[in-house]
Amino acid sequence: MTTSPRALQGVKVLDLSRVLAGPWCGQLLADLGADVVKVERPGAGDDTRSWGPPWLKDAAGEQTRDAAYYFCANRNKRSVTIDIADPEGQALVKRLAMEADVVLENFKVGGLEQYGLDHATLLKMKPGLVYCSITGFGQTGPYAQRAGYDFLIQGMGGLMSVTGRADGEEGAGPQKVGVALTDILTGLYATVGVLAALAHRDRTGEGQHIDLALLDVQVACLANQTANHLIGGMTPRRMGNAHPNIVPYQDFPTADGDMILAVGNDGQFGKFCEVAGKSEWSRDERFATNAARVKHRAELIPLLRQATVMRTTHEWIVALESAGVPCGPINRLDEVFADPQVIARGLRITLPHTMAGTVPGVANPIRMSASPVAYDRGPPMLGEHTAEVLREWLGVDA
Template identity: 80%
Template sequence: MNTTALQGLKVLDLSRVLAGPWASQLLGDLGADVVKVERPGAGDDTRSWGPPWVPTAEGTPSRQAAYFQCANRNKRSIAIDMATPEGQALIRELAAQADVVLENFKVGGLKAYGLDWESLKALNPRLVYCSITGFGQEGPYAHRAGYDFLIQGMGGLMSLTGRADHEEGAGPQKVGVALVDIMTGLYATIGVLAALRHRDATGEGQHIDLALLDVQVAALANQAANYLTSGVAPKRMGNAHPNIVPYQDFPTADGDMILAIGNDGQFAKFCAVAGHPEWATDERFATNPARVANRAVLIPLLRQATVMRSTAEWIAALEDAGVPCGPINRLNEVFADPQVLARGLKVDMPHPQFGSVPLVANPIRLSATPVQYRVAPPTLDEHGAAVLRDWLGR
C-alpha cells in the first residue's frame, strides 16, 4: 500500500456533531492518526441522532445512528470524562503529543479545564489548535451557540434558496444537508494544512479561529459580489440563476430535467435540437445578457418546447449536441448511476459490531498518496487502551 499524505500526523479531536468531525475525518482519510475523545457512556451526540440505525451483523437495530457513521471513519475512539481533573490531565498529556487539536466548544468553554489554546500551547509550542464556533472568538455574538440551520438563515443563504416571492410555495428554504457545517469542515482542513506548513517551516504552532457565520458569508460567492457591486440584495429565484439564462429546471413529458447552458454557442445548439433555430438569432435571446433581460419571455417558450419529449429523449439528444443537461435524481438513482458506480463513490467498510457499514467515498483522488479506508467509524471507547499505548506508552 502506498504511503498516505499525512502519515505520522497526530490529531486530537475534541469536536462533535459535524463541522469538526468532518474536518478530522478528512485528515484521517489522508492518513493522519485521529483520536476522537468522547464522553463516557454517551459519546458524540450524533451516535443517538436516529433513526435510521445501523443494523448489527444479525440484522437487528443497533441504536447507533447512520448520522454518526457519515463523519467518523478513520478515527480511533477513546472515552474520557473531561469534567474530572483526571480526564483533563489525560487530555493534556495527549495534546502534548499531538500535532493538531480540533475543538468546537463555546468560546472560553475549555479554559476552565485547562484545555484552551493558551494552556495547551504552553505544553506544546508546535501545536496547531483549531477552534470552530458559530460566530468566532470575538464580536457581539461570540458567546452564542451556532447551529447550521441558524447560520443558513443569518448568513443569507436562505434568502437566496426557495421559490420566488410571486410563486406558489414561496418562502425561505434551507439546503437539504447541513451545508454550512460541511463547508466549515473543509475550511478547517485547509486552515490546519496551511498552519502545519508554517509549523514545519518555522517550528511554531498557531491558533485557527473558524466561525460558521464567516464561512457562510464567504461562500455566498457570486451572490455576495452581485450585492456588493450593485447594492441590490438578490432575491430567491427557485432553481433559476441570477446571471445565466437558461440555467434551471424544465418540465419534460414524464418529469423534469436541468439545462445548464453557459454560453451562446450552447444555446444555439439547444435551439437547433428543440426545433427552434430562430431563437438563437432573435436579438432578445442571441446573447446571455439579452436572455437575462428577457428571461420572462424566453423561459415560457422553452417550457412549451421541453414538455414535448421525455427526460431520457432530451438528455440523449442534447448530450449528442454537446449541451449540458441532466436528470434530477433521487438518492436511489444517484447510487445506481453508471458514473457514480464507475467512480466507486460507495464503499463498504468492515465493522466489528455491524459486519460492515456502507459509506460515501472520499472524492479526493491522489495519484501517489491515495486515500485509505483503514478504520470504520468506531464504537465508543473502542480504541482507548490502544491510544494510551501508542501515544503515551502505557
C-alpha cells in the same frame, strides 16, 4: 487496507469535536493518512450517535445504539472515552495533546478554559501545536458567546434569502439547503487551515490558533451572490432553481418528469435551439446573448417550457448531450447510486465495523496518484480504542 504512502502519515490529530463541522475536518485528515483520535463522553459519545432513526444494525440484525448520522463523518478514526470534567481525565487529554500535532474542538468560546484545555494553555505548553477552534460566530464579536447551528447560520448568513421559490410563486418563502452545508463547508475550510498551519509549523516550528466561525464561512461561500450585491448594488432574491446571472440555467418540465438545463454560453444556447427545432430563438435579439436572455428571462422561460414538455427526459438528455449542451436528470439518492458514472467512480464503499461486520459509506472525492486516500477503519464504536490509544500514545498500561 493499502500499503501506499499516506499524504499525512505521521501526523497526529486529537479530535475533541462533535456533530458535523469538526468531525468532517477530522475525517478528511484521517482519510489523508493522519492518526485521528476522537475523544468522546463516556456512556454517551458524540451527539450524533443518538440522532436516529435510522440506526445501524449489527451482524445479527439487531439495532445498535449508533445512528446512521454518526457514520457520515467519523470513519478512519479511533474512539477514546475520557471524562474531561474529571481532573484525571483532563490530565489524560493534556498528555494526549502534548503528543498531537493538531487539536480540533468546537466547544463554546471559553468552554475549555475551565478544564485547562483551551488554546492559550495548550499552546503555552506546546508552542508547535496547531489548535483549531470551530464555533458558530468566532472567538470575537458581539455574538461570540452564542451557540451556532447550521440551520440558524443558513438563515443569518444569507443563504436562505437566495434559496427557495420566488415571491409570488406557489410555495414561496425562504428554504434551507437539504444538507447541513454550512457545517460541511466549515469542515473543509478547517482542513485547509490545518494543512496551511502544519506547513507553516514545518518551516518555522511555530504553531498557532485557527479561529473558524460558521457565520464567516457561510458569508464567504455566497460567492457570486455577494459579488452581485457588493459590486452590482443589488440585493439577491430567491429565484427557485433559476440562476441570477445565466439563462437558461434551471429545471424544466419534460413529458415524463423534469430535467436540468445548464446553458453556460451563447454557443450552447444556439445548439439547444437547433435540437429543439427553434433555431430562430438564437437569432432573436432578445435571446441571442446571455445578457439579453437575463434581461428577457420572463419572456424566454415560458417558451422553453412549452418546448421541453414535448419530449421525455431521456430523449432530451440523449439529444442534448450529443449536441454538447449540458443537461441531466434530477435523481433521487437510489438513482444516484445506480448511475453508471457514480458506479464507475466507486463512490459507494464498504467499510469494516466491529459489530456490523461492514457498513456502507461514500468515498472521499479526492483522487491522489501518489498518496491515495485509504479506508482502514470504519466509524468506531464508543470507546473502542481507549486502551489501545492510551498505550500507544502515552505508554499507559491497562
